[in-house]
Amino acid sequence: MADxxxxxxxxxxxxVGLWTLARLRAAGYAACLFENDALGGGQTLASxxxxxxxxxxxxxxxxxxxxxxxxxxxxxxxxALAGTGEIDLSAVRLLAEHxxxxxxxxxASGMAGFFAAKVMQSRMQALPSRDYPAPxxxxxxxxxxxxxxxxxxxxxxxxxxxxxQVSDACYAIRxxxxxxxxxxxKVSLSDEVAIEAKAVVLAAGKGNAGLLAAAGxxxxxxxxxxxxxxxxxxxxxxxxxxxxxxxxxxRLTITSYxxxxxxxxxxxxxxxxxEGVGRTPAEQIAAGKAExxxxxxxxxxxxxxxxxxxxxxxxxxxxxGKRPDDAYVDHDDRIITCWPTKxxxxxxxxxxxxxxxxxADVAPGPAVAQLSLPRPPVGELPWHxxxxxx
Numbered sequence: 001m002a003d004x005x006x007x008x009x010x011x012x013x014x015x016v017g018l019w020t021l022a023r024l025r026a027a028g029y030a031a032c033l034f035e036n037d038a039l040g041g042g043q044t045l046a047s048x049x050x051x052x053x054x055x056x057x058x059x060x061x062x063x064x065x066x067x068x069x070x071x072x073x074x075x076x077x078x079x080a081l082a083g084t085g086e087i088d089l090s091a092v093r094l095l096a097e098h099x100x101x102x103x104x105x106x107x108a109s110g111m112a113g114f115f116a117a118k119v120m121q122s123r124m125q126a127l128p129s130r131d132y133p134a135p136x137x138x139x140x141x142x143x144x145x146x147x148x149x150x151x152x153x154x155x156x157x158x159x160x161x162x163x164x165q166v167s168d169a170c171y172a173i174r175x176x177x178x179x180x181x182x183x184x185x186k187v188s189l190s191d192e193v194a195i196e197a198k199a200v201v202l203a204a205g206k207g208n209a210g211l212l213a214a215a216g217x218x219x220x221x222x223x224x225x226x227x228x229x230x231x232x233x234x235x236x237x238x239x240x241x242x243x244x245x246x247x248x249x250x251r252l253t254i255t256s257y258x259x260x261x262x263x264x265x266x267x268x269x270x271x272x273x274x275e276g277v278g279r280t281p282a283e284q285i286a287a288g289k290a291e292x293x294x295x296x297x298x299x300x301x302x303x304x305x306x307x308x309x310x311x312x313x314x315x316x317x318x319x320x321g322k323r324p325d326d327a328y329v330d331h332d333d334r335i336i337t338c339w340p341t342k343x344x345x346x347x348x349x350x351x352x353x354x355x356x357x358x359x360a361d362v363a364p365g366p367a368v369a370q371l372s373l374p375r376p377p378v379g380e381l382p383w384h385x386x387x388x389x390x
Contacts, residue, residue: 002186002194002195002196003193003194003195003371003372004195004196004368004369004371005195005196005197005365005368006030006031006032006195006196006197006198006365006368007024007029007030007031007197007198007199007362007364007365007368008024008029008030008031008032008197008198008199008200008201008357008362009031009032009034009185009187009195009197009199009200009201010024010031010032010033010034010201010203011033011034011035011176011200011201011202011203011204011207011211012033012035012042012202012203012204012205012207012208013033013034013035013037013038013039013040013041013163013170013376014039014040014041014042014043014044014203014204014205015040015044015158015159015162015340015343015346016203016338016340016345016346016349016350017033017035017201017203017204018033018039018040018159018162018163018166019087019162019346019347019349019350020201020203020338020346020349020350020353021033021166021169021170022087022162022165022166022350023086023087023350023351023353023354024350024353024354025166025169026086026087027354027364028364029357029364029365030364030365030366030367030368031169031368032169032170032171032195032368032371033166033169033170033171034170034171034172034173034176034189035170035171035172035173035376036172036173036174036175036207037376037379038376038377038378038379038380039159039163039170039376039377039378039379040155040156040158040159040163040378040379041379041380042204042205042206042207043205043206043311043313043314043343044155044158044159044343044379045155045156045159045379045380045381045382046229046309046311046382047155047343048152048253048255048267048269049095049152049153049154049155049158049255049343050099050150050152050240050253050255050343050344051073051074051077051150051151051152051153051343051344052070052073052074052150052342052344053070053071053073053074053148053149053150053344070326070342070344070345072348073344073345073347073348074149074150074151074344076347077089077151077344077347078151080347081094081151081153086347086350087162087165088161088165089158089161089162091157091160091161091164092153092154092157092158092161093153093154093157094151094152094153094154095151095152095153095154095238095240095255095256095257095258096151096152096238096240096256097151098147098148098149098150098151098240099147099148099150099151099152099240099241099242100127100133100136100145100146100147100148100239100240100241100242101124101145101146101148101241101242101243101244101250102136102143102144102145102146102241102242102243102244103143103144103145103243103244104143104243104244104251104295124146124147124148124149125146125147126144126145126146127145127146127147132145133145133239134237134239135237135239135296135298135299138298140297140298141298152240152255154257155343155381156378156380156381159378159379160378163378167375168370169368170375170376171189171371171373171374171375171376172373172374172375172376172377173189173190173373174190175189175190176188176189176211176214177214178200178214178215178216180333181196183196183198184196184197184198184199184200184334185197185199185200185215185334185335187200189371189373190373192372193371193372193373195371198334198362198365199334199335199336199357199360199362200215200334200335200336201336201338201353202335202336202337202338203338203349205314205339206222206224206312206314208222208314208337208338208339209222209314212335212337215335217332217335219332220316220317220328220330220337221316221317222314222315222316222317222339223314223315223316223317223318223321224312224313224314224315225274225312225313225315225321225323226277226310226311226312226313227269227273227274227276227277227310227311227312227313228273228276228277228279228284228308228309228310229267229268229269229273229308229309229310229311229382230266230267230268230272230273230276230284230285230288230306230307230308230309231265231266231267231268231306231307231308231309231382231383231386232265232266232268232288232301232304232305232306232307233259233263233264233265233266233304233305233307233383233389234263234264234301234303234304234305235262235263235264235303235304236256236263236264236266236299236301236304237256237264237299238256238258238264239254239255239256239266240254240255240256241253241254242254242270243270243295245271249270249271249274250270250271251270251271251272251291251295252268252269252270252271252272252291252295253268253269253270254266254267254268255267255269257381257383265383267382267383268288268291272287272288272291275287276288276308277310281307281308281390282390284308285306285308285390288306289301289306305389305390306389306390307383307386307388307389307390309382314339315328315339315341316328316330316339323341324339324341325341326341326345326348327339327340327341327342327345327348327349327352328340328341329349329352329353329356331356331359331360334360334362336353336356336357338352338353
């Protein structure tokens, strides 16, 4: 006997789970979310908060599948941030209205910028030198700067804003087991609590593999692509930019987070994070210092603290382990499995989930009663969890 009958059970309290839960409730579904750690505590808070519009995927001079799929996302997010979109994100802190691309001055880097400007000229603008932001306004800089119409968000305030809107439907669990019923799925959430749901949405990132196994499924397959991110903290300029390399992947991506004490955290991704997977933290920090010394030699990074963060990006498995071009949503026997690929794809995933429910003939039902389960905490930004800086 189940403690409650609901329409939709959502597993995973990252950006996709929270956004999807908000959309489901707005559509009239009796939906609950279940999280075994902290809200946003996986890939969401470890991401760089960039609402990509596809520009960086067009650096080879042609519109890739990734560039086309993600192109509509910034407008959807901006409407939500203005409080006029499909959900209200007006309380979210915007760290930057725009990002920048910069070329280091090399031929390959400069050509990548040229092609990106031609292909994506509605989304990026070459800046005259008089409008270069810091630190590119220094006389030592020899390169070009492009402004991207892609915002950067404070992920902590994003998760908090969503959590406040749906907190009454979010529950903390330690594990789960699944049993197929004629009307959907019975899910045991603890020794004492079980629910019946018409459909289950798996939005737990890396945790989807275990949830699928618990439901007796071995598909869809998941892959992980590891990163070794870098963090440095000190008196640095606020910077949100990609350094163009010779490939479609930025050589270095920098986002910034101003701290209350006046210091700024730089969070570094891009090729340095991908190529640093096999390095020790000390080796990765040395590689990060070398990159900054080569690309931004006039920026004083001598009195900053460093730390690293190994993370795994969870995605649907692809041939050869390539990064998927689009968000992924699969529905089979009333289990909907999601991997967003990028934070920016959260609205697209939620829409695809709603489409899948219609296709499966799952209609909204009556409201659900409160469950006797605790609430999950909200996670923290990666650098706030660092115990020792180098």
